[in-house]
Amino acid sequence: MHGTLGNLPAVTAALAPQRARRAVPWATLRMLALGLASIALFLLAWHLLTTHRVVAHVRFTNVPTPQAVLARAALAFRDPQFQMNLLISCRRIGSGFLLATALGVPLGMLMGRWRLVREAVLPALELLRPIPAIAWVPISIMLWPTNEESIVFITFLGSFFPILLNTLLGMQGVDPILVRAARCLGAREAALFREIYLPAVLPQVFTGLAVGMGVAWVSLIAAEMIAGQYGIGYFTWEAYSLVSYADIVLGMACIGALGLLSSALVRLAARLAMPWNRAA
Amino acid sequence: MNGAAHVAVRDFALDYGTGSQRMAAVQDLSLEVKPGEFVSLIGPSGCGKSTVLNALAGFMQPTRGLVQVDGAEIRGPSPDRGMVFQQYSLFPWMTVRQNVEFGLKMKGIGATERQRTARTLLSLAGVLAFENRYPDALSGGMKQRVGIVRALATGPRVLLMDEPFGALDSQTRAIMQSILLELWEASRISVLFVTHDIDEAIFLSDRIYVMTARPGRIKAELAVPLERPRTPDLAGSAGFLQLRSQLRELIREESLKAMGHEVGAVPADQRFGQDLAAVAPP
Numbered sequence: 001m002h003g004t005l006g007n008l009p010a011v012t013a014a015l016a017p018q019r020a021r022r023a024v025p026w027a028t029l030r031m032l033a034l035g036l037a038s039i040a041l042f043l044l045a046w047h048l049l050t051t052h053r054v055v056a057h058v059r060f061t062n063v064p065t066p067q068a069v070l071a072r073a074a075l076a077f078r079d080p081q082f083q084m085n086l087l088i089s090c091r092r093i094g095s096g097f098l099l100a101t102a103l104g105v106p107l108g109m110l111m112g113r114w115r116l117v118r119e120a121v122l123p124a125l126e127l128l129r130p131i132p133a134i135a136w137v138p139i140s141i142m143l144w145p146t147n148e149e150s151i152v153f154i155t156f157l158g159s160f161f162p163i164l165l166n167t168l169l170g171m172q173g174v175d176p177i178l179v180r181a182a183r184c185l186g187a188r189e190a191a192l193f194r195e196i197y198l199p200a201v202l203p204q205v206f207t208g209l210a211v212g213m214g215v216a217w218v219s220l221i222a223a224e225m226i227a228g229q230y231g232i233g234y235f236t237w238e239a240y241s242l243v244s245y246a247d248i249v250l251g252m253a254c255i256g257a258l259g260l261l262s263s264a265l266v267r268l269a270a271r272l273a274m275p276w277n278r279a280a
Numbered sequence: 281m282n283g284a285a286h287v288a289v290r291d292f293a294l295d296y297g298t299g300s301q302r303m304a305a306v307q308d309l310s311l312e313v314k315p316g317e318f319v320s321l322i323g324p325s326g327c328g329k330s331t332v333l334n335a336l337a338g339f340m341q342p343t344r345g346l347v348q349v350d351g352a353e354i355r356g357p358s359p360d361r362g363m364v365f366q367q368y369s370l371f372p373w374m375t376v377r378q379n380v381e382f383g384l385k386m387k388g389i390g391a392t393e394r395q396r397t398a399r400t401l402l403s404l405a406g407v408l409a410f411e412n413r414y415p416d417a418l419s420g421g422m423k424q425r426v427g428i429v430r431a432l433a434t435g436p437r438v439l440l441m442d443e444p445f446g447a448l449d450s451q452t453r454a455i456m457q458s459i460l461l462e463l464w465e466a467s468r469i470s471v472l473f474v475t476h477d478i479d480e481a482i483f484l485s486d487r488i489y490v491m492t493a494r495p496g497r498i499k500a501e502l503a504v505p506l507e508r509p510r511t512p513d514l515a516g517s518a519g520f521l522q523l524r525s526q527l528r529e530l531i532r533e534e535s536l537k538a539m540g541h542e543v544g545a546v547p548a549d550q551r552f553g554q555d556l557a558a559v560a561p562p
Contacts, residue, residue, distance in 0.1 A: 181369040184337060185383035185434060186359035195382070199373035276373045276414040 064246040069253070072246035082235070086254060089220060089232040092148075093262065096155025097216050104163035104212075105205055109197060111164075112171020125164070133158035133219035137226050151223045151231070158219030159212030166211065170204025171197065203277060206270040213266050217259045232258070284315040284469045285349050285360070285437035287336065292345035293495075294331050304495035305331045309345075311489050311498060313438070318464060318471045320481035322527070323491030323499075324535040329474040331496070333442050336472065337363045349438060359383050362431030366443040368423045370415035376426050377402065377411040383434035401429045404466065405459060421452040425459060432467060439464075441473045445480065454512060457483055461510060478527045482520055483510060490530045493538035500530050 043066055048054075050065040064072075076082040111118040133154050144150040174197060182196045224233025236251030270277075292309045295302050306328040313319045321329050334340045335347050338357040347354045349361065357363075370379050380398040389397075402408040405425045407418075415423055424444055431439060445453045457480060464471060475481050481488050482504055490500040506519055514520055 175369075177365055177367050177369045178371060180337075180339060180357070181363070181365065181430075182371075182382070183357040184359070184361070184363040185430070186357075186386035187382075188386075191386060196371070199371070202373075274373070276416065278416065 062245055064249055068246045069249045072244075072250050073253075076247070076250060085230055085232050085235045086258070088230045089224065090258065092152050092155055092224075092231065093213075093216055093220055093258075096152045096220070097159050097213060099152070099156045100158075100160040100163050100212060100216070101209065104160050104208070105167050108164045108167025108205075108208075109171055109193065109201060112168050112174075112201075113193070113197065118168070125161075129161050129165075133215070134222040134226075137223055140223075141227055147227060147229060151220065151227060154223040155216050155220045159209075159216040162211040162215060163205070163208040166204050166208025167201060170201035170208075173204065174200040199274075202270075202274050206266065206273070209266050209270075210263060213262050214259070217255070217262070221255060283437060284317075286315050286351075287313040287438055287470055287472060288346070288348045288351075289332065289336070290346040290348075292332065292335065292347060293343050294328070294335060294340060295343045307495040307497055309491075309497055311501075313470045313472050315470055316468045318473065318484055318486050320473045320475055320485040320488045321491060322475055322478065322481045322488055322531065323496065324493055324531060324538045325476060326538065327491045327494055327534070328496030329476075329491060330442055333363075333440050333472065333474050336438075336440055337361060359387065359434040360437050362434065362436035362439045364424070364427050364431050364439070364441045364444040366446045368415070368420070368427070368447075370418075370423055370426055370430070372415055375412050375414055376407065376418070379415065379426060380430045380433050383430065387434065397433055398429075401433055401463075402426070404463060405429045419452075420448050421456055424448065424456060428460060428463060432463060432469075437469055439469055439471045441471065443475055444473075445477075446475075453477075453480070458512065460484065461508075465509065476531075478524055478531065479515060482506070482523050482527070483512075483514065488527065490527065491534070493534045499534060502526065 047066050049060045050063050052060075054060045107121070111121055136154055136157055137150075140150040140153050141147070144153055178196055178200065179192065182192055187195060220231070221233035221236075224231035225237040228234035228237075232251055232254050236248055236255070239245070239247030239251060289309060289311050292306060293304065294306045295304050297303055309328075309332065311319070311321070311332075321332065323329055331340065335342055336349075336354065338354050338361070354361075370376075371382065374382065377395070377398050380402060381394040384394040384397060399408060399411065402411055405428065407422055407425050407429070410418060410422065410426075415426070418426065424447075428441075428444065445456050448456060461484065473481070473484060485504050488502045488504060489498050490502070491497065492499045502523065504523060506514060506517070
């Protein structure tokens, strides 16, 4: 959170010299000014509400001040235990998300290509899909021999469905003329998948990955809070139990920052994977 | 290039749909393209021109009759039969050159040779400067030039063209016709060209087949005795004008028939808008 704020003035400074010589980009300036004002206002409100311990039905009595959280953060980022919590959460997201991608994209493509596969697989998946990943926590703990595996499984489940369904949707939107053109040029089934269906479906795949990444974080944090040892979700919940209130907000801020970072990584991957796509 | 093929379609019929919805798109149609010949297939919209082409490409099986290339039955698509579509069909994720190289890559030809072939053809079509651009950056005419070049790159023995210039404005269309003829003169493969534009058919072809309204049959076959190479000023010559009025009359008859048939037999809500638009100008 703090890092993002700190970068904003740097961004403005970098943009300024190029833009100043052309017509003044009022819209851009206004957007930046309002953006900074909005964030400043939020911090100010937080500061005032907590230092004055406002109680108006909602109670700010125990909510830590921004300064208290900042002070905790300075300590925590040097603490190996805290670093490990962050690292472990990232590792869980990484494994669950990559697993979901590795299974969801090929399965979605096969289901999109062959009706028979779709008709055989989709009903069972539709039955499981409405169950939120969090509801899987108890069963997951029973299913998997280690706690670690069960948490990765929950994260996997959260991102698997959006990835699979978006891939399937993308397959149905592949322009049949492109497939015909490729077949006329001698492409057989394997080449069609590699050269036509895969690139054609990529924009939808990345939509699925972006949604899946969001759900993966939701599922991970819930799983860590309920079943975790270590992890940033576990850290946040434990802070509540241990009455270290500043740590609660620090945990929340870290979760937000990591979520933002992972979304940015997905967008970056999309841009690298689809150089022809101007929208990406 | 490994020579030109002989294309033969005999007593061809193709039905769409099943049961009571079954409808004959094409019936008892026979035509041929001799090796190295440029033949056009012209007729009112919805007469089944594209159906014939799709069967030759290998996308559809005839209900009855024979569809052959050099005496062999067509079983599916093959790079031996290049196809150019009406819709833009370049792969958006490949650069212009990668598009042209695609067929050669499928044949397992090495990168150096692929590149050489692609660049030669692209320069013949005047689009070499765009070899590293994505199709998105190209105009409609350029896209279609690349589409033709891509179909020619594998060295097909027949080129099947489905109203390839249908989406272009008339200026671009005229330029494209000249470019197509230049490319064709260089390879002299057999071409079957589907169009509903009379001038285009005359300008390009050695021979023209006129189709009837649905179900499509061959109504007439006309030779085009105009000498090559052909230039745009050909359009004013007596031979051209005479062929044009002859073809107009033939197609007008069929368009009216198609319209009358539709108005009489099909409920208003099931009529195809495109068929009404096909009525030939006076």
